[in-house]
Amino acid sequence: MKILVVDDSKSVHNFVKICLNDANVELEFANDGVEALERAATGGIDLILLDWEMPNKNGIDTLIELRGAGNETPVIMLTSRNDPEDIAKAIQNGAQDYIMKPFPQDILTQKLEMLMGLEI
Amino acid sequence: MSAVPSSPAASHLNFFASFIEKELGIVYEAANYYQLESRLKEICKNLEIEDVATLYSKAQAQGITGNFKQMLLDVATNNETSFFRDPKVFKCIEDYLIPELKKNNPATIVFRIWSAASSFGQEPYTLAMLLNEMKAKDPSLPNFEIWTTDISKAALERAKTGRYSQLEVQRGLPPLLLIKYFEKDADNYWTLKNDIRSKVRFEEMNLLKMDKVVGHFDFVLCRNVLIYQNEERKKKIIANIADRIKKGGFLILGASESLINLSDAFEQIVTGGAVLYRKK
Numbered sequence: 001m002k003i004l005v006v007d008d009s010k011s012v013h014n015f016v017k018i019c020l021n022d023a024n025v026e027l028e029f030a031n032d033g034v035e036a037l038e039r040a041a042t043g044g045i046d047l048i049l050l051d052w053e054m055p056n057k058n059g060i061d062t063l064i065e066l067r068g069a070g071n072e073t074p075v076i077m078l079t080s081r082n083d084p085e086d087i088a089k090a091i092q093n094g095a096q097d098y099i100m101k102p103f104p105q106d107i108l109t110q111k112l113e114m115l116m117g118l119e120i
Numbered sequence: 121m122s123a124v125p126s127s128p129a130a131s132h133l134n135f136f137a138s139f140i141e142k143e144l145g146i147v148y149e150a151a152n153y154y155q156l157e158s159r160l161k162e163i164c165k166n167l168e169i170e171d172v173a174t175l176y177s178k179a180q181a182q183g184i185t186g187n188f189k190q191m192l193l194d195v196a197t198n199n200e201t202s203f204f205r206d207p208k209v210f211k212c213i214e215d216y217l218i219p220e221l222k223k224n225n226p227a228t229i230v231f232r233i234w235s236a237a238s239s240f241g242q243e244p245y246t247l248a249m250l251l252n253e254m255k256a257k258d259p260s261l262p263n264f265e266i267w268t269t270d271i272s273k274a275a276l277e278r279a280k281t282g283r284y285s286q287l288e289v290q291r292g293l294p295p296l297l298l299i300k301y302f303e304k305d306a307d308n309y310w311t312l313k314n315d316i317r318s319k320v321r322f323e324e325m326n327l328l329k330m331d332k333v334v335g336h337f338d339f340v341l342c343r344n345v346l347i348y349q350n351e352e353r354k355k356k357i358i359a360n361i362a363d364r365i366k367k368g369g370f371l372i373l374g375a376s377e378s379l380i381n382l383s384d385a386f387e388q389i390v391t392g393g394a395v396l397y398r399k400k
Binding site: 011015018038056082083084095098099103104105106107114 | 162167169191290
C-alpha cells in the first residue's frame with residue numbers, strides 16, 4: 001500500500017514516518033497541493049494524508065480539484081483546523097476522514113485500520 | 121563517549137502521576153509506572169522533545185497548559201476508552217441485535233439498555249448516538265432508555281459532563297457524528313449536546329452488589345469487567361446480570377471474555393465477527 005503525505009512541514013513527514021514505521025506501507029511525500037495533484041495524477045496512490053494550510057495550493061482546494069478530476073483515492077485530512085464548519089466542508093467535498101493536529105500515533109493507525117483494513 | 125539512555129527518574133514520574141490524579145482522579149500505582157513512562161515517551165515523540173527529563177523541565181518552566189496538558193491528560197485514558205470501541209460489536213447491534221429485538225418484541229415501545237461499566241461514558245454515548253441514527257432512519261423502532269453504571273465515582277462524574285478532549289473525540293468517532301452531536305468550546309474540548317446526553321442515566325454501582333439497577337433490560341453490554349475478576353466473582357457478576365436480562369434479551373462481553381464455565385443461562389450467537397449471548 002502506498003500513502004502520499006501532503007504537508008509543508010517536514011516534521012509532519014517525519015512524524016508520520018515514525019508512526020507507520022512498523023506498518024507494511026510505502027510513503028511518498030509532497031510539500032503542497034500542486035505537488036500532490038501532480039503526483040496523484042500519475043496513479044498508484046492508495047491513500048492521501050492531506051494538510052489544509054499550505055503554500056501554492058491549500059488542502060481543501062487540492063481535495064476539490066482531485067475529486068473534480070474524478071480521482072477517488074481516499075483522503076484523510078490532517079490539519080490543525082478544528083472548527084466543525086471546516087470538518088463539514090472537508091467531508092462534503094469528499095474527504096473520508098479527518099484528523100486534528102496534534103495527534104498521537106494511535107489515532108492515525110486506528111483511522112488507517114478502519115479505512116484501509118490495515119493491521120498495524 | 122555516547123550518553124547511555126536512562127530511565128526517567130521516579131520523581132519525574134511521580135510528578136506527572138500526581139498531576140493526572142489531581143485533574144482526573146485516576147491513580148497510577150507505582151507498579152504501573154512503566155505504562156505511564158511509555159506514554160510520556162510517546163508525548164515526547166509527538167512534541168519533538170528529547171526525553172522525559174526534558175518534558176519534566178518544560179513542565180516546571182512553562183507549566184502544563186494547552187496541547188501539552190491535553191496530551192498528558194489523554195495518556196491516562198489512552199486506548200482504554202474509545203467511541204465505537206471494537207466496531208464489529210456496534211455493527212452487530214445495528215445489523216442484527218436491534219432488528220432481532222424489534223422482530224421478537226413487536227409490542228415493545230421502549231428498549232431498555234444497560235452499559236454496565238461506563239468508565240468515561242464513551243460506550244453509553246456511542247449507543248445513544250447509534251440508536252438515534254437508527255431511529256432517524258427507521259421511525260418505527262421503539263424509543264430507547266440507556267442506563268449506565270460504574271464502580272468509580274470519579275469516572276462517572278466525568279462521564280456525566282459529556283466533555284472530551286480533542287484527542288478523545290478522535291478515538292473511534294467518525295467526523296460526521298462528531299460535528300452532529302458535539303459542540304466545540306474555546307479550549308478545544310468537545311461536549312455532547314444535551315438532547316443526546318440526556319438519553320443516558322448514570323448510577324454508581326458495584327456489579328457484585330447490584331443495589332441500584334431497577335427492572336429488566338433488553339440488552340446489556342458488560343465489556344472488559346470480567347477480565348479483572350476471579351472465577352467466583354465472575355460467576356456472581358454474570359448471575360446478577362442474567363437476573364436482569366429479559367428472556368430472549370442479549371448480553372455482550374469484551375472481545376477477550378466469554379461465558380465458558382461461568383453460566384448456562386445463555387446461548388451463544390456468532391454473527392458478523394461479533395459474539396452475543398441470548399438469554400434462554
